Amino acid sequence: MILAIDTSLGTSVAVVGGDIVTESATLDTRSHAEHIGEFIDRVITDSGLTPADVTTVVVGIGPGPFTGLRVGIAAGVAFAFGQGIPVLGISSHDAVAVGVDACTVVTDVRRRELAWTSYRNGVVVAGPGLTTEATLASDVDLTEFPEVRAGTISAAMLAAAAQQRIDRGDDLSSVAPLYLRAPDATPSNGPKRVSG
Amino acid sequence: MNEPLVLGIESSCDETGVGIVRGTTLLANVIASSMDQHAVFGGVVPEIAARAHLEALRGTLSAAVTEANIRIDDLDAIAVAAGPGLAGALMVGVGAAKALAVSLGKPLYGVNHLVGHVGADVLREDGGEIELPTVALLVSGGHTSLLLVRDLVTDVVLLGETIDDAAGEAFDKVARLLKLPYPGGPHIDRVAIDGDPNAIRFPRGLTLPKDLVNHRYDFSFSGLKTAVARYVETADAVSIPDVAASFRESVADVLTRKAVDACREHGVTRLLLGGGVAANARIRALAAERCAENGIELRVPPLALCTDNGAMIAALGAHLVARGVAPSSLDFPVDSTLPVDTVRV
Structure with a gap:
């Protein structure tokens, strides 16, 4: 039984396994820390399961706005720690590319920037990278890999993507976020003068 | 429950802290600091602190449980600093604490970081009760x-x-x-x-x-x-x-x-x-x-309990449990300016 969590856009949590697909999600992109606990609790309870039934946790590691993204990854790590089970990380874009022959997944990462990843049959062929609305078409081959603009990431689809990658034998052990941007800080040039 | 076993998580600034207490007895106090990463900037950079919390999370949780030599199933409650502090940093600890509480089926206490500093005083080595006022x-x-x-x-x-x-x-x-x-x-x-x-x-x-x-x-x-x-x-x-x-x-x-x-x-x-x-x-x-x-x-208090740490959060949580205070609801937000008269969110 997989517990899947994605907070790269809104908050989406799902339990997937056997006949069960239970998902809880919100489009709200600014309330990840509020929703995450209830959503995990709800999908497990509504599936008639207990936390001990979960055997693997999968988290979406972005790309996405950092503050919210970290909430889901932290939750996934902590849930897995509590149960002594593995936590796996996959790109949140993988969830959108499931079952599509060729596509470029594009999501909004704020500050007027877009994140993109191009896929063929669920396998990354280019990206992930950052671009803008103005430069997307020149940065990315949208002819061979048509754009799929995603406003949400489904945790159930994330679980499906993870299952495919597990079956392929991919190493998913890193849950480090796909930040794609360095922290916004510059070293100080020394104190400013205060006397005339 | 006079001697509740509580795990506390602290992530309000540049220290990732996980502490475990049994009542007023300190069992573990593990701290990972990102201080060195902020040195070149001359002060704490919130985004760098938040990134470091996530990197340190699994290691500090694991080290604390090992140090305390407990079974996590035996915990009575989870406590976490809900504020005041840096919002993006707090969210890492709060997200983790909520999921850990659900995973273990334990009550969760979102507590005030500043009151936690006062609560650290209950972890005195002579084991006495905190003396107030x-x-x-x-x-x-x-x-x-x-x-x-x-x-x-x-x-x-x-x-x-x-x-x-x-x-x-x-x-x-x-x-x-x-x-x-x-x-x-x-x-x-x-x-x-x-x-x-x-x-x-x-x-x-x-x-x-x-x-x-x-x-x-x-x-x-x-x-x-x-x-x-x-x-x-x-x-x-x-x-x-x-x-x-x-x-x-x-x-x-x-x-x-x-x-x-x-x-x-x-x-x-x-x-x-x-x-x-x-x-x-x-x-x-x-x-x-x-x-x-x-x-x-x-x-x-000893320096390791004066600087930001998870043990003080656990100690305040244990105090709330012992006093019969109800846990937080699972949907509480972090509050970067949480007032001190809100001890539990």
């Missing part, structure tokens, strides 16, 4: 607060706080002026040993009678920092030890004077120091001297 002076890179605590759950009052820079921030900024490394406190302490604390009369913020009307127990260190900068820029010959000692004396003087005044005005005979700046040698010495003069018992 007390005035608490909490001084760090992010906070400078004076609290009156009559009851840890129901009666915590903010007497005053900084209206601009935190005291620790002032130490960092003055250290930069003197070309000393970050964090400034220990380095200013080190060079001040050879200096004359009375060499330069730097201002004592918010101590004039006109200021005391509205800011009896508030602090201000911004003007002091500027006064030091002006002195360093304009003095013919600058003795770094004298500047460091005189600056430190001004901070220690104002902090301890207001704290002791608060004890006297409220008839309280205990003063608790907390926060990283409680490590400062001169602040400790002057607090001890003035408390002794006024018949006030001074309490300073």
Whole structure:
């Protein structure tokens, strides 16, 4: 039984396994820390399961706005720690590319920037990278890999993507976020003068 | 439940802390700090701190459980700092704590970080109960607060706080002026040993009678920092030890004077120091001297419990459990400006 969590856009949590697909999600992109606990609790309870039934946790590691993204990854790590089970990380874009022959997944990462990843049959062929609305078409081959603009990431689809990658034998052990941007800080040039 | 087993998570600033207590007994206190990563910037960069929390999360959780030598199924509750602090940093701890609570099927307490600093005092080695009422002076890179605590759950009052820079921030900024490394406190302490604390009369913020009307127990260190900068820029010959000692004396003087005044005005005979700046040698010495003069018992927890840590969060959580306080609902938000009279969110 997989517990899947994605907070790269809104908050989406799902339990997937056997006949069960239970998902809880919100489009709200600014309330990840509020929703995450209830959503995990709800999908497990509504599936008639207990936390001990979960055997693997999968988290979406972005790309996405950092503050919210970290909430889901932290939750996934902590849930897995509590149960002594593995936590796996996959790109949140993988969830959108499931079952599509060729596509470029594009999501909004704020500050007027877009994140993109191009896929063929669920396998990354280019990206992930950052671009803008103005430069997307020149940065990315949208002819061979048509754009799929995603406003949400489904945790159930994330679980499906993870299952495919597990079956392929991919190493998913890193849950480090796909930040794609360095922290916004510059070293100080020394104190400013205060006397005339 | 008199001796609840509680795991506490702290991530309000640049320390990732996981602590485990049984009642008032400390079982584990594991801290990962991103301080070194902030040194080049001269202060805590929120995004760097938040990234470091996530990287440190699994390791600190695991190390704490190993150190405490407990089975996590035996925990009675999870506690987490819900604020005040850096929102993006707090969210890492809160997200983790919520999921851990659901995973283990345990109640969750979102607690006040500043009250946690007071709660650290219950982890005293003699195992005694916390003695109240007390005035608490909490001084760090992010906070400078004076609290009156009559009851840890129901009666915590903010007497005053900084209206601009935190005291620790002032130490960092003055250290930069003197070309000393970050964090400034220990380095200013080190060079001040050879200096004359009375060499330069730097201002004592918010101590004039006109200021005391509205800011009896508030602090201000911004003007002091500027006064030091002006002195360093304009003095013919600058003795770094004298500047460091005189600056430190001004901070220690104002902090301890207001704290002791608060004890006297409220008839309280205990003063608790907390926060990283409680490590400062001169602040400790002057607090001890003035408390002794006024018949006030001074309490300073060990440094590992003064700086931000998960054990103090666990201790406050254990206190709430023991008192029969209901847990938080799972949907609480982080609150970067959580007021001290909200002990549990």
